[in-house]
Structures are given as structure tokens and as C-alpha cells.
Amino acid sequence: MHDMAKHDAAAHHAPTSFIGKHVFSLDHKVIGKQYYGLALLAALVGMGLSWLMRIHLGWTNLAIPGLHLLTKNGAPGNVMTPEFYLQLMTMHATIMVFFVLTTAPFAAFGNYFLPIQVGAEDMPFPHFNMMSFWVTFVAFLVLVSSFFVGQGPTLGGWTQYAPLSALGEVGGPGEGTGVVLWAASIGIFCIGQLLGSLNFITTTLDMRTRGMSLWRLPLSAWAWFITSCMGLTAFAVLMPACILLILDHVAGTSFFVSSNIVINDQLQPHSGGSTLLWQHLFWFFGHPEVYIAIVPGMGIVSHVLITNMRKPMLSHRVLIYSMGALAVLSYMVYGHHMFVSGMNPVSALAFSFPTLVITIPSTIVVLIWLGSLYGAKLRINTASLFGLGFISMFISGGVSGFFLAQPSTDIMLHATYFVVGHFHLVMGVAAMFGIFAGTYFWFPKMFGRMMNESLGKAHFWLSFVGAYAVFMPFHYLGMAGNVRRYQAFTPDYMQRLIPLHQFITVAALVTGAAQLIFLYNLIHSRFRGEPASDNPWQATSLEWSTPTTPPPHNNFGDKLPEVFHDPYQYGVEGAAGDYVMQTSPEKITTGHDEA
Amino acid sequence: MATTVHEPPKIEERRDPSPPAGNSGNGGWRNLVPADGKLPAVKDYSPPPASTGIWVVLASIAMSFAAFTSALIVRQGSALDWRHLTLPRILYLNTLVLFASSVALEVARRRVGSFMGGRKNQVASPSRWLYIALFLGLLFVAGQYVAWAQLRSQGLFLATNPNSSFFYVLTAIHALHVLGGLGGLVRVIHRLNLSILRKSTLDATAYYWHFMDALWVYLLLLLWMKL
Numbered sequence: 001m002h003d004m005a006k007h008d009a010a011a012h013h014a015p016t017s018f019i020g021k022h023v024f025s026l027d028h029k030v031i032g033k034q035y036y037g038l039a040l041l042a043a044l045v046g047m048g049l050s051w052l053m054r055i056h057l058g059w060t061n062l063a064i065p066g067l068h069l070l071t072k073n074g075a076p077g078n079v080m081t082p083e084f085y086l087q088l089m090t091m092h093a094t095i096m097v098f099f100v101l102t103t104a105p106f107a108a109f110g111n112y113f114l115p116i117q118v119g120a121e122d123m124p125f126p127h128f129n130m131m132s133f134w135v136t137f138v139a140f141l142v143l144v145s146s147f148f149v150g151q152g153p154t155l156g157g158w159t160q161y162a163p164l165s166a167l168g169e170v171g172g173p174g175e176g177t178g179v180v181l182w183a184a185s186i187g188i189f190c191i192g193q194l195l196g197s198l199n200f201i202t203t204t205l206d207m208r209t210r211g212m213s214l215w216r217l218p219l220s221a222w223a224w225f226i227t228s229c230m231g232l233t234a235f236a237v238l239m240p241a242c243i244l245l246i247l248d249h250v251a252g253t254s255f256f257v258s259s260n261i262v263i264n265d266q267l268q269p270h271s272g273g274s275t276l277l278w279q280h281l282f283w284f285f286g287h288p289e290v291y292i293a294i295v296p297g298m299g300i301v302s303h304v305l306i307t308n309m310r311k312p313m314l315s316h317r318v319l320i321y322s323m324g325a326l327a328v329l330s331y332m333v334y335g336h337h338m339f340v341s342g343m344n345p346v347s348a349l350a351f352s353f354p355t356l357v358i359t360i361p362s363t364i365v366v367l368i369w370l371g372s373l374y375g376a377k378l379r380i381n382t383a384s385l386f387g388l389g390f391i392s393m394f395i396s397g398g399v400s401g402f403f404l405a406q407p408s409t410d411i412m413l414h415a416t417y418f419v420v421g422h423f424h425l426v427m428g429v430a431a432m433f434g435i436f437a438g439t440y441f442w443f444p445k446m447f448g449r450m451m452n453e454s455l456g457k458a459h460f461w462l463s464f465v466g467a468y469a470v471f472m473p474f475h476y477l478g479m480a481g482n483v484r485r486y487q488a489f490t491p492d493y494m495q496r497l498i499p500l501h502q503f504i505t506v507a508a509l510v511t512g513a514a515q516l517i518f519l520y521n522l523i524h525s526r527f528r529g530e531p532a533s534d535n536p537w538q539a540t541s542l543e544w545s546t547p548t549t550p551p552p553h554n555n556f557g558d559k560l561p562e563v564f565h566d567p568y569q570y571g572v573e574g575a576a577g578d579y580v581m582q583t584s585p586e587k588i589t590t591g592h593d594e595a
Numbered sequence: 596m597a598t599t600v601h602e603p604p605k606i607e608e609r610r611d612p613s614p615p616a617g618n619s620g621n622g623g624w625r626n627l628v629p630a631d632g633k634l635p636a637v638k639d640y641s642p643p644p645a646s647t648g649i650w651v652v653l654a655s656i657a658m659s660f661a662a663f664t665s666a667l668i669v670r671q672g673s674a675l676d677w678r679h680l681t682l683p684r685i686l687y688l689n690t691l692v693l694f695a696s697s698v699a700l701e702v703a704r705r706r707v708g709s710f711m712g713g714r715k716n717q718v719a720s721p722s723r724w725l726y727i728a729l730f731l732g733l734l735f736v737a738g739q740y741v742a743w744a745q746l747r748s749q750g751l752f753l754a755t756n757p758n759s760s761f762f763y764v765l766t767a768i769h770a771l772h773v774l775g776g777l778g779g780l781v782r783v784i785h786r787l788n789l790s791i792l793r794k795s796t797l798d799a800t801a802y803y804w805h806f807m808d809a810l811w812v813y814l815l816l817l818l819w820m821k822l
Contacts, residue, residue: 198651202644236659253760255666258674271676272670272674273670274672277669
């Protein structure tokens with residue numbers, strides 16, 4: 001142990017004012033909680049939008065009271081127009097992908113726990129860190145503001161395919177100002193993510209405490225590190241794409257709009273742009289984004305499950321290598337989103353092959369989880385249940401990926417509900433389960449109180465069954481030819497599918513309502529929960545060895561911790577308990593190698 | 596499975612976070628550059644996060660410009676409206692100005708470096724060279740503005756044709772990054788005057804600035820070849 005020096009770049013005095021403490025805070029823990037709050041707000045908005053869509057899909061002509069408040073012209077008589085349906089869908093997807101799935105598992109938990117898990121006082125660039133949150137918050141406001149400006153938000157989907165997205169208001173309601181606000185919001189979001197990635201990478205590489213070698217980092221820290229490397233390169237590509245898209249709108253350039261587009265008998269004033277260029281730039285970001293959403297969940301769930309299994313994973317290193325392989329391969333597969341874009345079949349094959357290869361590290365990760373779980377005396381609590389749920393969703397959603405990875409089957413399934421079911425399970429629900437696992441696991445450390453286990457388990461079972469009830473039938477719908485992004489099912493063959501849509505709608509409403517249990521549990525436990533001890537799960541990593549719970553402003557008080565062991569020393573023979581903390585100086589005899 | 600007995604770890608010197616070598620990997624007070632040149636010379640300091648961080652920043656900027664480059668190449672091939680564009684000559688002069696700015700910054704950095712390394716007792720006016728670098732940097736941005744004005748006077752605007760679109764976009768984004776670097780230089784000068792400049796901050800700023808040079812040469816070649 002040693003004293004902290006006084007001139008640490010990361011060291012800043014504990015703020016005393018309310019604004020310095022809770023609003024413009026430099027403390028990574030406060031910033032992490034701010035990110036979590038933003039993600040929670042965004043998730044509620046995104047879920048509300050999905051409810052509106054689902055009700056409309058089940059009962060197309062049903063008036064939804066108050067719907068007109070969200071739109072000027074999109075809900076005459078409170079019945080959704082097709083355009084408004086698409087606007088809701090676009091906003092649902094954008095909010096969920098960027099402001100929930102990217103924000104919560106990576107930015108929120110990563111901010112809070114990465115510096116503590118490496119044994120640092122804070123991130124090295126606290127001002128950038130603060131800026132990254134507030135920039136993200138502004139991005140969210142800009143996006144949501146599009147509901148109240150002009151013709152409402154964009155209807156082009158979260159992928160914003162050109163030329164529709166670049167044409168302006170003539171392309172449909174929201175395709176003018178709505179798209180500009182969307183692209184501005186996402187561009188701003190990219191800045192926040194790049195600043196975050198800068199802090200995450202330098203924290204991992206440079207801020208580790210004495211004895212904390214890279215291999216001694218917990219799996220969650222590894223996952224955040226790998227994710228930040230992906231974010232650094234992916235968001236750096238999305239931002240130029242957004243700039244070019246905005247210029248097509250406001251400066252009259254033709255990056256993405258081709259010649260001879262006639263709308264309403266009017267020749268559009270663009271020429272020569274490449275519509276596919278947008279798809280290339282977008283998906284070069286878009287596919288790594290899928291892994292940016294899921295890899296932190298893998299790390300969190302591994303961390304949670306190991307603690308509850310009371311034994312390390314079959315192979316710590318192979319799991320890390322696999323997550324790294326996912327990150328690298330995620331850049332080579334993006335073309336599989338574009339199989340029907342008219343690409344050369346050879347290119348399709350070239351993208352199909354790495355897409356199938358990427359299933360190998362995914363499968364290795366799953367097999368390590370299952371193999372480690374085999375024979376383990378798993379402690380069943382809400383966090384570990386959500387960990388198991390994550391694995392289940394990841395497998396179920398991943399299996400349908402095989403069919404989409406191959407051009408021959410993808411051409412039939414493309415743009416159907418099969419794809420919607422696939423990505424909702426594998427990156428949507430799975431990532432959400434990762435967030436829930438992290439929340440139930442780390443809540444005691446973040447707020448010093450335990451969450452209610454009975455409510456938590458009710459939340460898990462309703463969410464688990466509910467998510468399958470919602471998203472499994474999507475695969476059937478897709479195979480039956482149900483095209484996605486349709487707001488009503490008028491063709492004969494689709495009308496027969498409406499009862500199934502109604503079932504899904506009911507399931508979605510119930511599953512969504514079950515999240516209110518979580519919300520209640522979160523708020524109630526925050527103030528009335530049982531006080532938590534410093535280490536309620538008998539875990540080993542550094543976040544459980546802080547002098548107080550929640551940790552003090554500089555995380556470890558007067559002394560930075562010193563690390564002596566691998567992160568997961570459970571089931572240790574001869575140890576005082578069945579585990580040895582990373583900070584414990586005792587020599588140990590283990591049945592497994594240490595890094 | 597092997598059964599092993601583990602000793603407490605050996606600490607690499609570089610990663611040792613304990614004083615007096617430094618803490619949390621940032622090099623501590625030994626990393627500070629004094630304006631009056633009175634700190635005792637030190638031979639080593641542990642690499643602070645800015646030294647890693649700058650490479651992270653440069654990687655992401657490089658990635659952005661790679662995206663712009665691929666956009667340019669795809670757009671060039673997507674239609675027959677690609678026209679030849681003669682680059683304003685002042686760009687070549689601007690290139691020299693930017694180079695000179697880098698040299699000035701490097702002189703300042705080396706002077707501070709030899710002082711920090713204990714080879715000199717005093718730092719001879721590093722801020723003068725920093726001001727020169729700052730001035731030349733501003734001159735570069737002004738020169739870029741003149742180039743845009745020349746193109747405008749030829750009737751070439753942002754939306755005139757794809758070539759001019761890319762010219763304005765690439766040069767403007769590069770100029771924005773240069774302005775960001777100038778902000779960094781101002782900060783460096785300010786901190787030097789207050790004796791709270793870290794060597795790593797100066798190094799990071801210099802690397803960024805030299806990277807702007809390299810990026811500009813790359814862009815100039817790209818524009819010269821493609822436009």
C-alpha cells in the first residue's frame with residue numbers, strides 16, 4: 001500500500017456545491033449514474049413508442065387516446081397514419097440502439113466500475129468524461145425535439161437509407177428537418193462516444209494500480225476495453241457519414257442522391273450521388289455497433305455468473321480472446337446487411353464467409369459459459385437469473401443468424417419479421433438482460449442498499465417468458481412472408497397473421513408492464529432497501545474492496561489498493577472463506593493457473 | 596490442472612504507481628515543466644495517460660479521414676460528373692507554413708525535453724517558439740480561407756460539383772482540427788506561464804500538431820490526384 005501523490009491528473013477535490021456534485025460532476029461514479037438515468041429515461045420513451053406501434057399493428061383502426069399530442073398531422077382522430085407509424089418506428093429504434101443499448105451497459109456501468117476495477121481514483125480526463133455525458137444528453141434532446149419541429153421526426157428507419165434520407169421534405173413528413181435533427185443528434189452522440197472511448201482506453205492501459213496486470217482485469221473491464229476500441233473506430237466513421245448527410249440537406253450537395261429522381265412530377269435538384277455509399281459508411285459503423293451493444297453485456301454477465309458460480313470460467317483468457325475476435329471480425333462482416341443491394345455475388349460470398357466465421361468466437365463464448373455452469377452450485381438470485389437469461393436470449397437469437405448469414409436464405413428472409421425477431425433477441429433483449437444483471441448485481445455498491453429479490457425474480461420471469469412470447473413468433477411471421485415496416489396488413493396472406501400480431505401485442509404490453517416492477521424496485525430500494533454490506537456477494541474484484549459503500553469520492557480513500565491475484569479466486573482451498581479477494585496479500589494454493 | 600503456489604507479484608518499474616516515481620501512472624510532479632527552470636533534473640518519469648491518449652485521438656481522426664477518403668473514391672466512381680479542378684496555388688504555400696509551424700513547436704519541445712532530461716539547467720525561452728508555432732498555425736488557417744475565397748471567385752461553391760464538395764469538406768474538417776490544435780497550443784502556453792505544464796501535455800500537443808501536417812500532406816496528395 002502506498003500514499004496517493006498530490007498531483008494526480010485524475011485527482012480532483014470532492015465538490016461541495018450541488019451543481020458540482022450532481023450536475024456538472026467530474027466524478028466518474030456520478031457520470032456513470034447520469035448515463036444510467038439517461039438510459040432509463042430513453043428506455044421508457046423507447047418502450048412507450050413500441051407500445052403505440054404494437055397496438056396499431058394488432059388493431060389498425062383503433063384510436064389511441066392522446067396520440068395527437070405527439071404529432072401535428074400523424075394521428076387524425078387519434079388513429080395512426082402510415083407515415084406516423086414509420087416515424088415512431090424510427091425513433092424507437094434510434095433511441096433504443098444509441099441511447100439505451102450503447103449507453104447503459106457500456107457508458108453507464110463502464111464509467112462507474114471500470115476505474116474502480118482497475119484500482120484508479122478516476123478516469124484520466126475527467127473533463128472529457130463530463131463532456132461525454134452532457135454531449136450525449138444534448139444528442140438525446142436534439143433527437144426527441146424532432147417530435148415537435150416541422151413535420152415531426154424522420155420516418156426513414158434507424159438506418160436512414162439514402163436516397164430517401166437525403167431528399168428533404170419532399171421524401172415524406174420528417175424527411176427534411178427531421179433527418180437533419182436525426183443526423184445532428186447522432187453526430188453529437190458520436191462525439192460523446194469518442195470522448196468516452198478515449199477515457200476508457202487510457203484508464204485501462206495507464207491507470208491500473210500496482211499489481212493489476214492486464215490479465216488480472218475482471219472480464220467486465222476487458223469487455224469495456226474491447227468495446228471502447230470498437231467504439232473509437234466505428235463512431236469515427238459514422239460521424240463523417242452524418243456530416244455528409246446533413247450537407248446533402250442544407251448545402252445542396254449530392255453525396256448520396258443519384259441523378260434523375262422524380263417525385264410528384266418534379267425532378268429533384270441532385271445528381272450523381274451514390275445511394276450505396278451511405279449504406280457502406282453506415283454499416284461499417286452499424287455492424288460493430290451490434291457488438292458495442294452486446295460485448296459489455298457478455299463481460300457483465302460473465303462477471304456476475306462467476307461470482308454466483310463460485311468458480312472461475314473454464315478459460316479466462318480464451319473468453320477474452322473470443323471477445324477480441326468478435327471485435328475484429330465485426331468490421332469484416334458488415335456487407336451481410338447489404339446482400340440485396342445488388343452487390344456482386346462474389347462480394348456477398350466474401351461477406352458471408354466472415355459472418356459464418358464470427359459464429360465461432362460467439363460459440364466459444366457460449367460453450368465456456370455452459371461448460372463453466374456445468375456442475376457449478378449456482379447461487380440463484382435475480383442477477384444470476386438475468387445472466388442465465390442473457391445466455392438463453394443470445395443463443396436463441398444467434399441461431400437465427402445462421403440463416404441470415406447466407407445470401408441464399410437471406411434474400412428470402414431479408415426485410416421480414418424474421419430479421420426483426422433475430423436482432424431483437426440477440427442484441428436487444430440479450431443486451432437488456434445484461435443491463436438488468438448488472439443493475440441487480442451492482443446496485444448495492446452504487447447505492448448502498450439491496451434491491452428486493454422477490455420483486456426482482458418476478459421481474460425476471462415475466463421478462464423472460466414475455467420476451468420469448470413477443471419475439472419468437474416474429475420468426476414465424478417472417479417465414480410466412482410478413483414484411484417489416486408495414487403499418488397494416490392488407491394483403492390476403494398477411495391478414496391471416498393478424499391474430500398472431502394481436503397475441504404479440506398483448507405479450508408486449510404485459511412484458512412492458514413488468515418493467516414497471518423493475519422501476520418500482522429501483523426507486524423503492526434506492527430509499528427503502530435493506531442496507532448493503534461492503535461485499536454482499538462475497539466477490540473478489542476491486543469494486544468490493546472500497547472502504548465505504550458507495551465508494552468515497554476518490555474510490556479507495558487514503559490508500560490505492562494493491563493487487564495480488566487473478567480476479568476470480570473462488571473455491572480456493574485453505575483460504576479463510578471460499579474466495580480470496582484481489583487485494584488480499586495471502587499466498588494461495590489454487591487448482592487453476594494465475595496470470 | 597497444475598497446482599501452483601503464487602508469490603505476490605513483481606512490479607514493473609514503469610507501472611509502479613508508488614511515489615516518488617509517480618502515481619496512477621501519470622508521472623506525478625516530476626512530469627511538470629517549470630517556467631523558471633529550477634526543478635532538479637530527473638531522468639525518468641512514468642508515461643502519463645496523455646501519452647497513450649494522444650494515439651487514441653489520432654487513431655480516431657485517421658479513421659474519420661479514411662471514411663471521407665472512401666466516400667470520395669466511391670462518389671467519384673458513381674457518376675460521370677467528376678470534373679477536373681485546379682487546386683489554388685496558395686495551398687502549397689500553406690503547406691510550407693504548416694511545416695514551419697511544426698518545426699517551431701518541435702524546437703520548443705526539444706528544449707523542454709533536454710531540460711527535463713537533465714542535459715540543460717535552464718529552458719531558454721520555450722514560449723517564444725510556441726508563440727511562433729501558434730502564429731504560423733493561424734496563418735495556415737487564414738491561408739486556407741484565402742484558398743476557399745479563390746475557389747469561390749471562380750464560381751466553385753460547396754454544391755457546384757462533387758469535386759468542389761469534397762474539396763471544401765476535407766479542407767474545412769482539417770482546418771477545424773487545426774483550430775482544435777491551436778486551442779491546445781494556447782492551453783500549453785498558458786500552463787507553461789503558470790509553471791503547471793506537464794511534459795506529456797506538450798508532447799501530446801506536438802504529436803497532434805505533426806499529425807495535422809501529415810494529414811494535410813495526405814489530403815493535398817489525395818485532392819491533387821483525384822480532383
